[in-house]
Amino acid sequence: MNCELAQEWIVTAAYGELADEQIHELERHISGCAKCQEEREQALALKALADAHPVAEPTPNLMARARLRLDEALDTLPPKHWYERLGEHILNNLASLQAAPAAALLLVIAGAGAGVVGGYEFAQGRAAHEAVAQAATSQARASSATALPELANVAGISEIVRRPDSEIVDVSYNQLVPRQIEGSLGDPAIRQLLMLASADASSPRVRNDSVSLLAAECRAGHSCQPSGIRDALMAALRYDKSAKVREKALEGLEPYVAQDVRVRDSVLEALLNDSDPAIRTEAINLLEPVEADTSVRQVLYSVSNSDDSPQIRNVSRQVLSRMPEIQ
Amino acid sequence: MGGASRQGKDDAVRNRERVQSRAHEAELIREAQAGSRAAFDALVRQYEHQVLRLALHLTGSEHDAEDIYQDAFLKAYRYIGNFRFECSFYTWIYRIVTNLCLDQLRRRKTRREDRAVVVDRAGDEIDVLASISDNRSFSDPARELDRKLLGEKIQEALEKLTPRERMVFELKHYQGLRLRTIGEMLNTTEETAKNTLFRATKKLRAQLAGLR
Numbered sequence: 114m115n116c117e118l119a120q121e122w123i124v125t126a127a128y129g130e131l132a133d134e135q136i137h138e139l140e141r142h143i144s145g146c147a148k149c150q151e152e153r154e155q156a157l158a159l160k161a162l163a164d165a166h167p168v169a170e171p172t173p174n175l176m177a178r179a180r181l182r183l184d185e186a187l188d189t190l191p192p193k194h195w196y197e198r199l200g201e202h203i204l205n206n207l208a209s210l211q212a213a214p215a216a217a218l219l220l221v222i223a224g225a226g227a228g229v230v231g232g233y234e235f236a237q238g239r240a241a242h243e244a245v246a247q248a249a250t251s252q253a254r255a256s257s258a259t260a261l262p263e264l265a266n267v268a269g270i271s272e273i274v275r276r277p278d279s280e281i282v283d284v285s286y287n288q289l290v291p292r293q294i295e296g297s298l299g300d301p302a303i304r305q306l307l308m309l310a311s312a313d314a315s316s317p318r319v320r321n322d323s324v325s326l327l328a329a330e331c332r333a334g335h336s337c338q339p340s341g342i343r344d345a346l347m348a349a350l351r352y353d354k355s356a357k358v359r360e361k362a363l364e365g366l367e368p369y370v371a372q373d374v375r376v377r378d379s380v381l382e383a384l385l386n387d388s389d390p391a392i393r394t395e396a397i398n399l400l401e402p403v404e405a406d407t408s409v410r411q412v413l414y415s416v417s418n419s420d421d422s423p424q425i426r427n428v429s430r431q432v433l434s435r436m437p438e439i440q
Numbered sequence: 441m442g443g444a445s446r447q448g449k450d451d452a453v454r455n456r457e458r459v460q461s462r463a464h465e466a467e468l469i470r471e472a473q474a475g476s477r478a479a480f481d482a483l484v485r486q487y488e489h490q491v492l493r494l495a496l497h498l499t500g501s502e503h504d505a506e507d508i509y510q511d512a513f514l515k516a517y518r519y520i521g522n523f524r525f526e527c528s529f530y531t532w533i534y535r536i537v538t539n540l541c542l543d544q545l546r547r548r549k550t551r552r553e554d555r556a557v558v559v560d561r562a563g564d565e566i567d568v569l570a571s572i573s574d575n576r577s578f579s580d581p582a583r584e585l586d587r588k589l590l591g592e593k594i595q596e597a598l599e600k601l602t603p604r605e606r607m608v609f610e611l612k613h614y615q616g617l618r619l620r621t622i623g624e625m626l627n628t629t630e631e632t633a634k635n636t637l638f639r640a641t642k643k644l645r646a647q648l649a650g651l652r
Contacts, residue, residue, distance in 0.1 A: 120638075121634075121635075121638050124637060124638050125619075125634060125637075127637075128484060128612055128613070128619075128637070130618065130619050130634070133645060155645060156641065157650070159641060159644060159645050160613070162590075162594065163609075163614075163644070163649060164592035164600070165587060165591050165594050166590075166591045166592040166595055167591075168493060168497045168614050168615075169493075169496060169497065170493060171489065171492040171493055171496055171505070175489065175496075175502055175505070175506070176489065176492060177490065177504065179488070179492060179505075179506045179509045180488065182506065182510055183484070183509070183510055183513050183514070184481075186510060186514055187477065187480075187514070187517060190514075190517070190518075253627075347602055363627050374511070374515070375518060377643065378519075406543060407539045407542045407543055407546075411627060
């Protein structure tokens with residue numbers, strides 16, 4: 114053992130972190146090395162000296178004040194939207210599956226097997242009952258005095274009840290009534306509809322239009338509150354399938370990256386997880402001014418090593434090299 | 441023999457208590473993830489004292505410590521849905537706190553703030569040494585002054601460490617955490633934490649050489 118290693122082990126031992134066999138080896142070295150004996154005394158003396166700067170316990174007043182302030186802040190936070198909770202649930206389950214590929218594979222095989230068996234049974238049963246069902250249905254149609262309503266814009270089925278000993282089935286459903294509203298972008302009703310459209314619209318064009326309008330409002334600084342439009346843009350950035358929509362959302366969030374930690378975190382998440390390299394590149398550009406944040410550095414460091422795109426790896430390295438030394 | 445069996449029983453009781461405590465915490469976390477504010481408040485109460493203690497000792501300011509406390513638990517509330525039980529909740533919450541403390545230390549280095557004493561919310565100095573009980577009936581004013589000055593020197597030396605070195609030294613020396621845990625909290629390895637501790641102690645010895 115050389116003195117350089119011994120000096121490292123001395124510090125580790127002083128803090129009770131050296132393995133037993135290493136302690137034994139260290140003691141043997143120190144017993145024959147005056148310099149390292151001195152080092153050990155110095156290390157122990159430093160430990161004692163550092164205790165001259167004791168750790169103050171928080172006073173009850175400080176605890177109470179901090180707790181009260183936290184309670185007030187939590188009380189003003191809006192509850193999480195259903196899509197946020199669903200998204201977290203899905204991501205957590207995906208992460209569990211990623212961490213257990215064997216389990217994931219078994220699930221897929223079991224699911225496929227169940228599908229094949231179930232499909233066969235279903236087909237068999239269906240063929241056997243078809244003739245009987247046809248006769249019963251014709252009879253039901255002939256005897257039914259109620260005309261079928263026009264089945265347009267069905268929003269959802271709320272209940273299905275089969276009448277006993279009969280082929281008659283009662284189905285309760287909800288129907289959408291198309292409406293239209295006009296108003297300015299500052300109108301709360303219009304804003305609310307735009308936010309709903311950004312999350313719920315089945316058409317990518319509608320989602321793109323709504324996110325574009327909301328993003329423009331944020332960039333113009335028009336009442337882009339943390340709970341509301343900003344939330345909607347962050348959700349679009351995280352969940353929307355269309356890269357165009359996600360890009361618009363990112364543009365809308367740009368003014369808030371520095372001041373709002375939640376926005377910053379969602380941009381970091383986009384940098385790590387977005388499938389579109391253009392969005393990941395744009396995320397890096399948005400994060401560059403926020404150099405004091407440790408999370409930003411950590412993510413850039415990770416991306417510079419592991420991103421699929423060589424260009425993005427390069428850009429992140431360049432940004433990191435412009436930041437003060439990572440410690 | 442009786443002693444060994446009693447020791448074994450004590451260990452079994454402790455293990456059972458530990459498992460029950462972890463199960464209770466896991467239940468609280470799941471409830472908080474489902475949106476229960478009461479469950480989240482219970483989690484805060486379990487860790488708030490340590491969080492504030494760490495932030496106060498690192499920053500030396502009640503105001504800054506309160507801010508870190510606030511930011512840490514708000515962040516925890518926002519992201520608790522992402523907690524996947526891959527590490528302990530203790531490590532997870534401390535990871536948030538240490539990142540916030542590191543950001544604070546970096547900002548201070550950038551602004552070259554010099555805070556050699558602890559200050560309360562009104563900006564008045566708190567004599568930390570006076571709050572430590574002294575078993576001796578009669579305190580020596582000269583000695584108290586020496587201790588106070590020594591404490592200030594230690595704090596100055598600590599502020600000359602890099603934020604990461606300061607954090608590792610704080611967590612190891614003052615908070616008593618294991619290097620492996622420190623590595624997890626700082627998203628690095630135990631070996632790196634060990635090397636950082638070594639560098640920190642070397643620097644402190646160089647800074648405080650004249651005092652020993």
